[in-house]
Amino acid sequence: MVVAESKPVTEILEMIKEFKKVVVAGCKGCVTVCNSGGEKEVGILASELRLARKVAGNDLEVVEYTCERQCDPEYIEPLDDLVKDADAVVSIACSVGPQYIAARYPFLPVFPGLNTVFIGGAAEHGVWKEYCQACGQCIIGDFGGLCPVARCAKSLMNGPCGGSSGGKCEVGKGTIDCIWHLIYERLKNLGQLSKLENPWGFKNWSTSRDGGPRTMIREELRK
Amino acid sequence: MTLTAGSKLEKILKSGQKAVTCECGPPRGADAEHFRHKASYLKECADAVNVTDNQTAVVRFCSLAACRILMDMGIEPVMQMVTRDMNRIALQSNVLGAAALGIKNLLCLTGDHNSFGDHPQAKNVHDLDSVQLLAAVKGMRDDGKMISGTEVVGRPQMFLGAAVNPFADPFEFRVVRMAKKIKAGAQFVQTQCIYDMERFAKFMQMANDMGLTEQCYVLAGVTPFKSVGMANYMKKFVPGMLVPDSYIQRLKGVPKEKQAEEGIKIAVEQIQQLLEIKGVAGIHLMAIEWEEKAPEILKAAGLLPRPKVD
Ligand code: SF4
Ligand code: SF4
Numbered sequence: 415m416v417v418a419e420s421k422p423v424t425e426i427l428e429m430i431k432e433f434k435k436v437v438v439a440g441c442k443g444c445v446t447v448c449n450s451g452g453e454k455e456v457g458i459l460a461s462e463l464r465l466a467r468k469v470a471g472n473d474l475e476v477v478e479y480t481c482e483r484q485c486d487p488e489y490i491e492p493l494d495d496l497v498k499d500a501d502a503v504v505s506i507a508c509s510v511g512p513q514y515i516a517a518r519y520p521f522l523p524v525f526p527g528l529n530t531v532f533i534g535g536a537a538e539h540g541v542w543k544e545y546c547q548a549c550g551q552c553i554i555g556d557f558g559g560l561c562p563v564a565r566c567a568k569s570l571m572n573g574p575c576g577g578s579s580g581g582k583c584e585v586g587k588g589t590i591d592c593i594w595h596l597i598y599e600r601l602k603n604l605g606q607l608s609k610l611e612n613p614w615g616f617k618n619w620s621t622s623r624d625g626g627p628r629t630m631i632r633e634e635l636r637k
Numbered sequence: 638m639t640l641t642a643g644s645k646l647e648k649i650l651k652s653g654q655k656a657v658t659c660e661c662g663p664p665r666g667a668d669a670e671h672f673r674h675k676a677s678y679l680k681e682c683a684d685a686v687n688v689t690d691n692q693t694a695v696v697r698f699c700s701l702a703a704c705r706i707l708m709d710m711g712i713e714p715v716m717q718m719v720t721r722d723m724n725r726i727a728l729q730s731n732v733l734g735a736a737a738l739g740i741k742n743l744l745c746l747t748g749d750h751n752s753f754g755d756h757p758q759a760k761n762v763h764d765l766d767s768v769q770l771l772a773a774v775k776g777m778r779d780d781g782k783m784i785s786g787t788e789v790v791g792r793p794q795m796f797l798g799a800a801v802n803p804f805a806d807p808f809e810f811r812v813v814r815m816a817k818k819i820k821a822g823a824q825f826v827q828t829q830c831i832y833d834m835e836r837f838a839k840f841m842q843m844a845n846d847m848g849l850t851e852q853c854y855v856l857a858g859v860t861p862f863k864s865v866g867m868a869n870y871m872k873k874f875v876p877g878m879l880v881p882d883s884y885i886q887r888l889k890g891v892p893k894e895k896q897a898e899e900g901i902k903i904a905v906e907q908i909q910q911l912l913e914i915k916g917v918a919g920i921h922l923m924a925i926e927w928e929e930k931a932p933e934i935l936k937a938a939g940l941l942p943r944p945k946v947d
Pocket of ligand 1: 543546547548549550551552553554561562563609
C-alpha cells in the first residue's frame with residue numbers, strides 16, 4: 415500500500431491561515447490502513463485545527479468528509495456540495511488525492527495534510543517499511559523475491575557493497591537490514607547461490623519515473 | 638606481455654614486481670596548490686596515485702581535473718569513479734574524456750552513500766553499480782560499444798580496477814563478488830584497509846583456491862593509524878572495517894606523542910606481512926591526509942626505490 419504520515423499541525427495551520435472555512439477530506443484506502451488519513455484522523459485533525467484557531471481568537475469552520483477513495487474521480491464527486499461555500503480543502507489522502515481535488519475544482523485552493531512516504535507494508539503495529547519504488551519492470555524474480563531497487567540504499571544489482579556489516583546496511587546506523595544480506599541468505603536457503611555469480615546487466619529505467627510520468631492503459635477495460 | 642592500456646601500473650604488475658599505489662584525495666575547494674603539495678610526496682614512491690572521486694560523499698574538486706594535475710607533475714593517476722553521482726550518460730562521457738586526456742587506469746566504485754557526506758539532502762543517482770560500470774567501460778574498450786550499442790569511435794584504453802572489502806559481510810560472498818567484478822572486467826583490485834590479518838589471509842586463500850589471483854592483481858590496502866583516537870574511530874564508525882583490539886592496546890601502550898610513530902611501525906609490519914601472503918601483488922597505501930609519511934613507510938617496508946619500466 416501507499417504509506418503516508420501526517421504533516422505537523424503547525425504546517426497545516428500555516429497553509430490555511432487566511433481561510434475561514436475549510437473541508438478536511440480523508441480517504442478510506444491505504445491511508446486508513448496506515449492510520450494517517452481515514453475517518454478517525456479526519457475527526458482528530460478537524461478538532462485540532464478548530465481548537466488551535468479558537469485559541470488564536472480566529473475561529474475556523476471545518477467540514478469533515480471521508481471519501482471512499484480519493485484516487486478515483488467518481489468518489490470525490492460528493493465533495494461538490496461541501497466545497498461550494500468553503501475557502502479551501504485539506505486532503506489527508508495520499509498525494510494523489512489533493513491533485514485529483516485540485517483538478518476537479520480549478521478555483522479552489524487545495525493543500526496536502528499528509529506526506530506520502532513510500533510503497534510499503536506493515537512490519538509490526540505502528541511500523542511500516544518501504545518495499546517498492548514502482549520501477550515499472552519488476553526484477554525481484556532474479557533476487558529471491560526481494561527488491562534491491564527499493565530496499566538497497568544504493569539500488570545495487572550485483573550484491574552487497576563493502577559497507578554491509580552483520581546483516582545491517584551501512585546507512586541507518588544499524589536500523590536498516592542490508593537487503594543484499596537477506597537476498598544472499600535466501601538464495602542460499604533455496605540452493606540458488608549460483609544466481610549471484612554472473613554480473614547482472616544494465617537495468618532499464620525507462621519504465622521507471624526516469625521515462626517521464628507514466629500512464630497505464632488497459633484497452634479491454636476502456637470499451 | 639600484452640597490455641590493455643600500457644600504464645606504468647599495468648606494466649609493473651604484469652612484470653611480476655610488487656606494485657605500490659598511494660591515495661591522494663583532492664581538497665574541498667579549488668586549491669590546486671594544496672593538492673600538488675600532497676601529491677609531491679608520492680611522486681617517487683608510488684607507481685600510480687589514486688585520485689578519489691568525492692570520497693565519503695563529500696564535495697571535492699573533481700577526480701578528472703585532479704588526474705590531469707598529477708599527469709602534469711609526471712605522476713601516473715588511477716582515476717576513481719563512483720556511480721553514486723552520475724548516470725550512465727555522464728559516466729561514459731567522463732571515461733571517454735579521461736581517456737582522451739591520457740588517463741590509463743580507472744577504478745570503478747559504487748561510492749559511499751550520500752547520507753554520510755556533506756550534502757545528505759542530495760538526490761543520488763545509482764543508475765549503474767560498480768560491476769555494471771566495469772562492464773560498461775570494458776564494452777567500450779574491447780567491443781567499441783557503449784551501453785546503448787552506439788559505436789565508440791576511439792576506444793578508451795583503460796586498465797580497469799575495482800575495490801574489494803574482505804571485511805564486509807556476508808564473508809563467504811566476498812570472493813564471489815570479487816570473481817563477479819573480474820568477470821565484468823576488473824584487472825586489478827584494491828582492498829579496503831586491512832587490520833584483521835587473519836580474516837584477510839582466509840580471504841586470500843579462498844581467492845587463490847578459486848584461481849582469482851591468476852586473473853586479477855590484488856593490491857592490499859594499508860592505512861596507518863595516526864593515533865589511538867583514529868583507531869577507535871575506524872573500529873566504531875567506519876562501516877565494513879574490522880580493527881582488532883590488539884592494535885588499539887598497542888597504541889594505548891605508548892605515550893601520546895609517540896603514537897604516530899607507533900602507527901607507522903604498525904603499518905610497516907603490516908606491509909611486510911601482506912607481501913608474504915600468496916596472491917598479493919602489491920600495496921595500496923591510503924595515508925589519509927598524511928601523504929608526507931608515505932615515503933618513510935614505504936622505505937622502511939623495503940619498497941623504495943620503485944622499479945623503472947618503459
Ligand atoms: S523491482 Fe521495481 S517493481 Fe519490483 S519491487 Fe523493486 S521497485 Fe518495485
Ligand atoms: S549495506 Fe547492503 S543495503 Fe546497504 S547499500 Fe550496501 S548493499 Fe545496499
